Every structure is written in structure tokens, then in C-alpha cells.
Amino acid sequence: MDQLLPGDIVEAGRLFPxxxxxxxxxxxxxxLKGAYVGREGSHAAHMMDLLKAAPKDQKRDLGAAxxxxxxxxxxxLKIRQAELESAKKARSAQAANWDPSLPPPRPxxxxxxxxxxLMDRLVEVFRPLGFHVxxxxxxxxxxxxxxxxxxxxxxxxxxxxxxxxLAAHPELLLRTHTSPVQVRTLLRIAPELATRGxxxxxxxxxxxxxxxxxxxxxxxxxxxxxxLVGHGIGMQHLKGTLEYALRALxxxxxxxxxxxxxxPFVEPGCEVDVSCPLCDAKGCRxxxxxxxxxxxxxxxxxxxxxxYAGIDPNEWSGWAFGMGxxxxxxxxxxxxxxxxxxxNDQRFLRAMGGLD
Amino acid sequence: xxxxxxxxxxxxxxxxxxxxxxxxxxxxxxxFPVDGVVSxxxxxxxxxxxxxxxxxxxxxxxxxxxxxxxxxxPMAPLAPAEPVEGTPIVxxxxxxxxxxxxxxxxxxxxxxxxxxxxxxxLLALEASPKRLPAxxxxxxxxxxxxxxxxxxxxxxxxxxxxxxxxxAGEALVTLDGIERTxxxxxxxIADEQGPIAxxxxxxxxxxxxxxxxxxxxxxxxxxxxxxxxxxxxxxxLHTDASHRFGRGADxxxxxxxxxxxxxxxxxxxxxxxxxxxxxxSLPVPAAPTFLKTTLLTRVAGEILSLAEAAEILERLGCAxxxxxxxxxxxxxxxxxxxxxxxxxxxxxxxxxxYERIPSVLPPMEGPPQTLSATYxxxxxxxxxxxxxxxxxxxxYGFISPEADGAFSAxxxxxxxxxxxxxxxxxxxxxxxxLLPSLQTTAEQNLRQGAREVRLFELxxxxxxxxxxxxxxxxxxxxxxxxxGGQDYLTPARAVREAxxxxxxxxxxxxxxxxxxxxxxxxxxxxLPLADLPLAGDRIIPTFRPFSRFPxxxxxxxxxxxxxxxxxxxxxxMRVALPADTLQDLRCVDVFRHRSLPxxxxxxxxxxxxxxxxxxxxxxxxxxxxxxxxxAESLGAKLRA
Numbered sequence: 004m005d006q007l008l009p010g011d012i013v014e015a016g017r018l019f020p021x022x023x024x025x026x027x028x029x030x031x032x033x034x035l036k037g038a039y040v041g042r043e044g045s046h047a048a049h050m051m052d053l054l055k056a057a058p059k060d061q062k063r064d065l066g067a068a069x070x071x072x073x074x075x076x077x078x079x080l081k082i083r084q085a086e087l088e089s090a091k092k093a094r095s096a097q098a099a100n101w102d103p104s105l106p107p108p109r110p111x112x113x114x115x116x117x118x119x120x121l122m123d124r125l126v127e128v129f130r131p132l133g134f135h136v137x138x139x140x141x142x143x144x145x146x147x148x149x150x151x152x153x154x155x156x157x158x159x160x161x162x163x164x165x166x167x168x169l170a171a172h173p174e175l176l177l178r179t180h181t182s183p184v185q186v187r188t189l190l191r192i193a194p195e196l197a198t199r200g201x202x203x204x205x206x207x208x209x210x211x212x213x214x215x216x217x218x219x220x221x222x223x224x225x226x227x228x229x230x231l232v233g234h235g236i237g238m239q240h241l242k243g244t245l246e247y248a249l250r251a252l253x254x255x256x257x258x259x260x261x262x263x264x265x266x267p268f269v270e271p272g273c274e275v276d277v278s279c280p281l282c283d284a285k286g287c288r289x290x291x292x293x294x295x296x297x298x299x300x301x302x303x304x305x306x307x308x309x310x311y312a313g314i315d316p317n318e319w320s321g322w323a324f325g326m327g328x329x330x331x332x333x334x335x336x337x338x339x340x341x342x343x344x345x346x347n348d349q350r351f352l353r354a355m356g357g358l359d
Numbered sequence: 360x361x362x363x364x365x366x367x368x369x370x371x372x373x374x375x376x377x378x379x380x381x382x383x384x385x386x387x388x389x390x391f392p393v394d395g396v397v398s399x400x401x402x403x404x405x406x407x408x409x410x411x412x413x414x415x416x417x418x419x420x421x422x423x424x425x426x427x428x429x430x431x432x433p434m435a436p437l438a439p440a441e442p443v444e445g446t447p448i449v450x451x452x453x454x455x456x457x458x459x460x461x462x463x464x465x466x467x468x469x470x471x472x473x474x475x476x477x478x479x480x481l482l483a484l485e486a487s488p489k490r491l492p493a494x495x496x497x498x499x500x501x502x503x504x505x506x507x508x509x510x511x512x513x514x515x516x517x518x519x520x521x522x523x524x525x526x527a528g529e530a531l532v533t534l535d536g537i538e539r540t541x542x543x544x545x546x547x548i549a550d551e552q553g554p555i556a557x558x559x560x561x562x563x564x565x566x567x568x569x570x571x572x573x574x575x576x577x578x579x580x581x582x583x584x585x586x587x588x589x590x591x592x593x594x595x596l597h598t599d600a601s602h603r604f605g606r607g608a609d610x611x612x613x614x615x616x617x618x619x620x621x622x623x624x625x626x627x628x629x630x631x632x633x634x635x636x637x638x639x640s641l642p643v644p645a646a647p648t649f650l651k652t653t654l655l656t657r658v659a660g661e662i663l664s665l666a667e668a669a670e671i672l673e674r675l676g677c678a679x680x681x682x683x684x685x686x687x688x689x690x691x692x693x694x695x696x697x698x699x700x701x702x703x704x705x706x707x708x709x710x711x712x713y714e715r716i717p718s719v720l721p722p723m724e725g726p727p728q729t730l731s732a733t734y735x736x737x738x739x740x741x742x743x744x745x746x747x748x749x750x751x752x753x754x755y756g757f758i759s760p761e762a763d764g765a766f767s768a769x770x771x772x773x774x775x776x777x778x779x780x781x782x783x784x785x786x787x788x789x790x791x792x793l794l795p796s797l798q799t800t801a802e803q804n805l806r807q808g809a810r811e812v813r814l815f816e817l818x819x820x821x822x823x824x825x826x827x828x829x830x831x832x833x834x835x836x837x838x839x840x841x842x843g844g845q846d847y848l849t850p851a852r853a854v855r856e857a858x859x860x861x862x863x864x865x866x867x868x869x870x871x872x873x874x875x876x877x878x879x880x881x882x883x884x885x886l887p888l889a890d891l892p893l894a895g896d897r898i899i900p901t902f903r904p905f906s907r908f909p910x911x912x913x914x915x916x917x918x919x920x921x922x923x924x925x926x927x928x929x930x931x932m933r934v935a936l937p938a939d940t941l942q943d944l945r946c947v948d949v950f951r952h953r954s955l956p957x958x959x960x961x962x963x964x965x966x967x968x969x970x971x972x973x974x975x976x977x978x979x980x981x982x983x984x985x986x987x988x989x990a991e992s993l994g995a996k997l998r999a
Binding site: 105106107108109110111112113114115116118119123132133134135136138140141142157159162163164167168169170171172173175177198199200201203204209211213215216222223225231233234235236237240242243244246247260261262263264265270271272273274303306320344345346347348349352353358 | 656722723731741749819828847
């Protein structure tokens with residue numbers, strides 16, 4: 004039958020399957036479709052012209068041959084078109100679906116300073132016991148920083164080698180501890196102490212001592228002071244409060260230990276140790292194998308401190324404690340160098356301070 | 360202070376049987392933590408921490424006494440055979456109250472040297488033996504008994520000896536070879552030629568004992584603590600003697616230590632006693648202290664038996680009289696720190712052991728106080744800022760005058776905020792602004808490779824005033840670097856001034872903030888906290904109704920002059936718009952390009968309308984026309 008058709012058509016028919024397979028997309032397929040079965044200029048159109056021009060007796064056979072070709076081509080094109088269309092659909096469905104494992108936009112990540120976070124935590128721990136926060140200035144008078152705290156007039160801490168003084172105001176200094184907040188608060192509330200039913204507060208803040216900057220010293224650091232004044236307050240109340248607070252801070256199995264010590268503004272005075280929170284008191288580098296870590300200094304308020312503020316030490320009594328925030332932060336985090344806390348590298352702040 | 364174990368055991372034999380760790384634990388429980396133990400000279404030396412109030416513990420005998428009290432064990436006897444005192448060989452005159460008693464002796468030295476065990480005792484304490492028996496014996500006594508003594512070369516003393524105030528300007532070359540100019544507040548030992556020792560601090564070069572010394576005059580006195588402390592500080596001369604006299608020595612030891620010294624010199628180098636005598640007398644002891652039962656019970660947190668308390672105090676060396684409501688207690692001569700009843704209560708608790716104190720929460724006596732509004736304001740600000748991506752910093756309150764000058768207000772001179780004794784110039788001025796420190800910190804972070812830096816600090820800025828620096832609680836912010844560009848949805852762009860303005864408004868600032876450019880792409884802002892809202896007094900504000908009808912949104916694209924301020928244009932447009940329906944008017948895009956007429960820029964203004972009814976297109980068209988008219992009156996044109 005093929006001998007009825009010219010050689011170029013036969014050749015086109017032979018090449019068709021290969022050309023069809025080579026169509027990677029619908030555009031290519033449409034071009035192929037145009038070339039083979041399009042209305043004009045296609046192989047099919049060319050065959051129809053041949054048919055028209057063919058002698059009458061050949062028309063029947065030639066027509067059958069042409070139809071066979073056309074049908075074969077059209078069917079194959081249709082199948083291929085469906086294939087390509089469904090592939091396209093699948094691709095556009097994929098394009099609409101974004102890979103969820105791509106890094107998403109993230110909200111900015113800031114942080115509180117670790118020292119502030121630690122101080123905030125202490126305030127949180129003491130709030131349920133009715134403690135509020137008192138604050139005072141960092142530039143203080145000698146009277147508030149020393150005299151009101153029963154610190155003798157010739158105490159070495161007053162020397163200009165230990166304490167920063169203001170050039171134009173020799174009576175003013177940078178407070179060396181948060182204890183002047185005790186003096187200020189007691190002086191302020193002394194007249195209303197009875198109606199208030201005593202007082203209990205924390206005083207977190209920055210303090211200054213004339214230390215050169217090195218891995219364990221800084222001329223500025225932070226303290227948290229705690230004070231309670233009431234009736235019949237004794238060492239048992241200091242111990243009870245600190246036991247509660249340090250357990251709230253370090254965990255319910257924490258033990259505390261009071262050791263006698265001396266600070267001019269308390270009597271009796273003590274240092275307070277906690278069972279090492281890093282090794283569960285088994286002994287580690289931080290607690291130097293002892294299982295205990297020194298955490299703060301405390302004691303019962305010296306009667307002279309109460310008297311200075313105009314409070315009768317025969318009626319009122321209380322306790323006070325002071326702790327170094329950096330020291331505790333370094334211990335808990337095992338940060339090797341104090342200067343990191345004042346360098347404020349964002350990576351350090353995010354890792355150590357973060358945000359809760 | 361170093362405590363050597365063998366000598367400790369000589370003073371308290373019971374210690375010999377205890378292991379070192381146990382001794383350290385006992386000392387810590389008594390208030391004398393041991394910082395370390397080293398092996399030296401074939402023995403162990405304990406580095407014992409002694410608090411400033413316990414001058415009496417600054418010796419082997421002092422530490423032994425503490426342990427003896429705790430262990431209820433007897434001490435080794437102290438007093439050697441007393442030499443018979445006779446008439447003075449040299450006239451010793453006590454002219455000041457600060458030296459009430461002065462025991463002395465004159466000895467002719469023989470031959471012989473410091474015993475080896477004494478030399479190694481001194482070496483174990485890191486005190487170097489001089490191999491001059493008179494000097495080493497005095498030194499050994501100081502460490503063993505805590506009482507400083509001195510030996511003068513008797514043949515170099517001219518005439519009578521007096522203890523007196525120095526005359527201002529008088530000079531003394533001390534044993535360290537330094538000439539000291541004395542003041543009238545310095546107590547000195549003097550002969551007829553002038554001062555020969557700074558009392559309680561250091562002897563003088565002129566009368567020092569040398570290898571050629573044949574006769575010595577011993578000094579074992581009691582000097583007032585405050586006077587010695589002041590002299591040591593005045594001359595920056597802190598010695599083993601000044602530490603002990605300065606914290607309060609035992610006046611009763613004056614005679615005993617002199618006797619000990621005589622005994623040692625007699626034994627060590629065959630010295631012959633020429634004469635011993637004492638000038639003055641022991642100071643009158645302070646009146647006894649009454650420890651009320653109620654006070655003891657209050658401090659201890661439980662009822663203690665008075666008999667137990669009395670027994671503890673007696674073991675400490677107190678004379679105790681039991682009375683109906685408490686104890687009348689006379690402290691021993693070596694305990695200057697037992698002054699008030701609380702001191703005695705502490706001793707009872709200390710010797711019983713602090714571990715026996717009960718643990719009780721203090722009862723509430725009144726209502727708790729709320730946290731102050733300013734404290735809460737700072738808490739909220741810091742959390743909000745951290746959530747907005749800012750990092751809280753803590754920097755020093757003092758900076759260099761240069762950095763301060765670049766940021767402080769002109770009416771805030773640094774002189775009133777300058778330290779007299781800073782660590783250095785760069786830490787000398789209490790900062791008038793927090794920005795210099797934040798700028799430095801930001802630059803450091805960027806240098807360290809941060810793409811973006813967002814920092815804030817809450818703290819006081821200082822303002823000079825006649826009464827001293829005033830603290831202005833402040834907030835400072837810096838923001839710089841590149842925003843975005845870290846994921847496939849957020850394009851990268853440089854941080855702009857407007858970013859900080861937005862933060863300021865987010866924090867509740869109602870006025871326009873003064874954002875400062877701190878260099879290439881870095882911006883800073885400082886605000887007094889008083890300019891930001893405090894935590895509200897009302898828990899929930901009053902209800903204000905809002906419309907539930909549809910919103911109509913219209914945009915106007917305007918060509919405006921490059922010099923036009925948005926604030927003025929928006930204000931003019933607002934006047935032309937109905938206040939009750941206009942929900943929002945804002946510029947949502949700014950376009951600047953050379954395709955626009957010269958000197959002009961394009962702003963896209965967006966208006967949102969909403970009312971308690973459905974808005975009709977015609978009326979909104981009218982408003983837009985009015986708003987355009989208002990804009991045109993300022994020179995704006997509708998962009999084609």
C-alpha cells in the first residue's frame with residue numbers, strides 16, 4: 004500500500020514515533036502536530052492534495068492508506084498530549100507547594116542581659132514572701148554608704164584606694180555595695196514602721212569598687228541586698244528564708260549551711276553556703292571538691308544600723324543579706340572570664356541571657 | 360594567716376590527734392575558713408582566713424584557744440617564771456593615754472643563735488629568720504602568741520625613753536630604711552635625741568639590733584588600736600605588728616610577752632637579765648555586758664538554757680554572773696569585739712554551732728508592698744525590647760571625657776561628674792549619656808562579624824548640679840547593619856533611621872524621637888524614662904465602640920516637593936477629611952527617580968474609612984477630592 008504514497012510521506016511516517024518521543028513539552032508537541040496533521044502545509048494536508056489529484060480508480064486504496072496514517076498519527080499525538088498535560092499539571096502543583104524544610108523567616112531574636120535576668124529571678128523568688136524592690140542612687144553620700152551601716156570612721160574601705168570619690172563633691176562617692184539602700188529605706192519608713200508592720204525588701208543594683216579590670220575583678224558589678232525588719236526576728240528567720248529562697252532557685256534538694264563571719268552592719272554575722280548545684284554536692288571543680296559553694300553574706304541587723312535610722316532596736320529586729328550577682332552568674336554558668344559580662348557580645352547575650 | 364600544725368599542737372595538745380581536714384572543718388564552723396593547706400619545712404601550714412574583728416585570733420595560741428573552746432580541751436600552760444621586777448634601769452615615761460602599759464627589761468646578750476626549730480617554724484610561715492636571737496624571738500612570739508614586741512640596742516638609746524605624740528615634722532628612719540616625716544597624730548617611742556620607733560608599727564634604724572649589739576632594751580606594751588591603724592595608714596606601713604595592735608591586742612599580754620622574751624633570750628644565747636620593770640598599768644576593763652534571756656532566745660530562735668550559755672561564755676574566757684533575767688558578762692582582756700549583748704549571743708550560737716539554729720519562715724506582720732511603677736516600667740521595657748530583637752547590655756557608668764563630650768548636652772559640664780581617683784582617664788567621668796558606651800559596643804559586635812546589631816541599655820545618665828551628679832534614669836538604643844536577606848521571603852536592606860523611630864513609637868513615645876546617626880549605617884536614640892509611659896493605673900481601659908461595617912480603602916499617588924514634610928501634608932489632609940470616619944491615613948510608599956520632574960518625589964498615600972453605616976462611593980470620592988485639594992494647596996499634584 005505504501006507504494007501508493009510518495010517517498011517523503013513514507014519517510015515522515017517512519018520518523019514519526021521518534022519525533023513524538025522527542026517532544027519534551029506541549030509546545031514541541033503542538034509543533035509536531037501542526038507538521039503532521041495541521042490544516043495547511045502538514046503531511047496530512049499534503050496527502051489530501053495527492054488524494055484529490057489521484058486518478059479515480061486509485062482513490063479508494065489511496066484514501067484508505069492516508070486515513071491509516073492520519074489515524075495512527077492523531078491517536079499517538081492525543082496520548083502524548085495527555086501525558087504531557089498531566090506532567091505539566093504535576094509540575095505546577097509542585098511549584099505551588101513550597102518545601103517546608105527551607106529556612107523560614109524568623110522573628111528577630113533579642114535577649115535580656117544574664118545579670119539582669121538573674122536579679123529578676125531573685126525578685127521573683129522573694130515576691131511570694133511579700134518582698135518588694137527598693138532602689139537607690141549609685142552616687143551616694145559617705146553617710147549612707149558607711150556611717151549608717153556601723154562602718155567605723157577609719158575603715159580601710161573608705162580609702163581612696165578602695166572607693167571612687169567625686170572630685171567636685173568630696174562627700175560623694177560611688178556606692179561600694181547596695182547596703183546604703185537599707186539606710187535610705189529604713190530612714191524613710193521609720194516613722195510608719197509600726198503601721199506598716201515592719202518592712203521586707205530586695206535591693207538589686209550596680210556597685211563600684213576600685214579594682215583593676217581582670218578575669219575575676221571589675222570596678223563595677225552587681226549586688227542584691229535583702230532586708231527584713233519585724234518583731235522578734237532571729238537567726239532562725241534568716242535561715243528559714245534563705246532555705247526557701249535558695250531551694251526555689253537551685254532546686255528542692257538544695258541544702259544550706261551557715262558559717263560564722265563578720266560584717267560591721269550585722270550581729271551575729273554569717274556566710275551562707277549552698278550544696279553545690281552543679282554536682283549535687285558530690286564534689287566538682289566549682290565547689291573544689293567540698294560539695295559546698297559560698298553564695299552570700301548575711302546576719303541580724305546590727306542595733307546601731309536600726310538606731311541610726313531612728314528605729315528602736317529594743318522593739319524591732321531584722322536580718323539582712325547581700326550577694327554578688329556576677330559571682331553567682333559565673334558559678335552557675337561556669338563562665339571563665341568576668342569581662343564577658345561587660346563586653347556585651349550579642350552571641351554571649353543570646354546564649355547566656357536569652358529571654359524567657 | 361599561716362598556722363603551722365606542730366606549734367598549734369604545742370598550744371593545744373588535743374589537736375595532735377586530729378587529721379588536718381577535721382581541723383579545717385572545725386575552724387570553718389568557728390568562722391575561720393581555711394583557704395588552703397601547704398606542706399613546708401616538713402610540716403603543714405594552714406592558710407586561715409581571719410575576719411577584721413578578731414585580732415585575738417591572729418596567732419597560734421589564738422586559733423588554739425578557739426579550737427580548745429569548741430573541743431572543750433585544755434590549752435598548754437602559758438606563763439613562764441616571772442622575773443622579779445625591780446627599779447627601772449632606763450627612765451620610761453608614758454605621756455599618752457594611747458599607751459597605758461609598757462613592760463620592759465634590759466639584758467646583756469651572750470653568744471648563741473636562734474634554735475633551728477624556731478628558724479624552720481618561721482620559714483613555714485614565710486617569715487624569714489634573721490638569726491639574731493633578739494629579733495627572731497620577738498618574731499616567734501608574735502606568731503605564737505599574737506603579741507608584738509620589740510628589742511632596741513640599749514647602748515644606742517640616749518637618755519630617758521618616752522612614749523609620746525610626735526612633733527609635726529619630726530623625722531624617723533624606720534627599719535625598712537625609709538625616712539618618715541611624722542605628724543602630731545603619730546605615737547612614737549623616743550629617746551632624748553628623737554623618735555626611735557613608730558609605736559606599734561615599726562622600730563627605727565638608729566636603735567636597731569645588729570650582730571654587734573651587746574645589750575638590748577625590750578618593749579612589750581599595749582598600744583591603742585585606732586592610733587596604730589591610723590599611723591599604719593598614714594605612712595602606708597602595714598606590718599605584722601600594726602595588723603595585731605590595729606585590731607586590738609591583749610593588754611594583759613604586755614608583761615607575759617616580756618617574760619617570754621626574757622626567757623627565750625636567756626635560753627637561746629645565755630643572756631643575762633640586768634633588770635625588768637613595767638611603766639604604767641593595765642587599762643580599766645570595760646563595764647560588763649548584760650545578756651538578757653529574751654534577747655538570747657530571740658537571736659537563737661529557741662529557748663536556750665542560761666547555764667549552757669554561761670558555760671560556753673566561761674569557756675571563752677568570760678567572767679559570767681548568772682542573774683534572774685540573764686547573764687552579766689565580763690569579756691576577757693583579749694576580746695575587744697564583745698561589746699554588746701548581740702555579740703555575746705553570737706558567741707553562744709557560734710560555739711553551739713550554726714547548724715543547730717532552727718529554720719523558720721518569718722511571719723507576715725503587715726500587707727506586702729507592690730512593685731514600684733518605675734521598676735515595672737523598666738521590667739516591661741526590657742522584655743518588650745528583647746522581644747523586638749534588641750540585646751540588653753551592661754556597661755560601666757564611667758567613660759572617658761572625650762566620649763562624654765561628644766554626646767553630653769552643652770549645659771551638662773563634666774566637671775561636676777568627674778571622679779577624683781578614677782582607674783584611668785578612660786573611666787573618669789560619670790556619663791552624661793549612655794550612647795557612647797553603646798556605640799562602642801555596637802562597633803565591636805559589627806567588627807566581630809555580626810550582620811546586624813540591636814542593643815539597648817537601661818541605666819542612669821548623669822547631670823551635673825550644684826549638689827552633685829543627678830541620676831536621670833534613661834534608655835538608650837542602637838541599631839545598625841543589614842536587615843533581612845537571611846531567608847527566601849525577606850529581602851535584605853540596610854537599617855534606616857526610621858527603624859528606630861518605629862521602635863520609639865512602639866515603646867509609647869508620643870513625640871518625634873531624636874535619632875542620631877552614629878556613623879555608617881548605625882543609629883542611636885536615648886530617652887529619659889520619664890518620657891515613656893508608666894504601667895497603667897487602670898487594669899483595663901474604658902470600652903470604646905468600634906464599627907462593624909465594611910472598610911473602604913483608597914490610595915492617592917501624589918507628586919510632592921523633595922522638601923515637603925509628611926507631617927505637614929498629612930495634617931492638612933486630615934483637616935479636609937471627616938474625623939469620625941477616617942480610620943487611618945499613612946504614606947505607604949515613597950518613589951524617587953530621575954524619570955520624575957526635577958525636585959519632586961512621588962508619595963503613595965493610603966486612607967481607610969469606616970463608619971457606623973455602609974459608606975457610599977460618591978461620598979468617599981468627595982472626601983478624596985477634598986483631601987487632594989488640601990494636598991494641592993501645599994503644592995502637591997496628582998501623579999498621572
